Amino acid sequence: MYTPQTFLHKKIFGDYLHAVRPLQYRRQEWQELNRGRERSVRLILKALLGVPSAHQGEQEHAMWCFQFPQEGGHLVVHLHRGTVAELSASSEEQREITEAVDFLIDEVAQRLKQL
Numbered sequence: 001m002y003t004p005q006t007f008l009h010k011k012i013f014g015d016y017l018h019a020v021r022p023l024q025y026r027r028q029e030w031q032e033l034n035r036g037r038e039r040s041v042r043l044i045l046k047a048l049l050g051v052p053s054a055h056q057g058e059q060e061h062a063m064w065c066f067q068f069p070q071e072g073g074h075l076v077v078h079l080h081r082g083t084v085a086e087l088s089a090s091s092e093e094q095r096e097i098t099e100a101v102d103f104l105i106d107e108v109a110q111r112l113k114q115l
Contacts, residue, residue: 002103015054016065020088068096
């Protein structure tokens with residue numbers, strides 16, 4: 001069972017965006033969650049995930065990187081062009097990554113309902 005604290009224990013610092021691909025698992029649901037509420041989702045992610053692991057591009061858009069040691073996978077939450085939050089992972093078939101994505105989507109959805 002994930003909590004924000006257990007999720008943060010998996011955070012690593014550095015730019016791992018080169019090692020991942022856009023995540024297809026629950027992609028449609030994540031896009032629907034973001035549509036029209038990009039700013040709210042961005043603020044929720046910043047509050048939930050804390051200090052960014054790295055910044056990308058000239059504008060230094062934030063990204064949060066997580067490592068799952070049992071299976072060696074990575075999950076990256078990054079702000080595409082600084083506005084839309086995107087999820088990327090090294091592998092979609094890893095149980096740890098799918099559990100983390102499930103937690104993240106459910107937590108963001110729950111916090112959006114509270115607004």
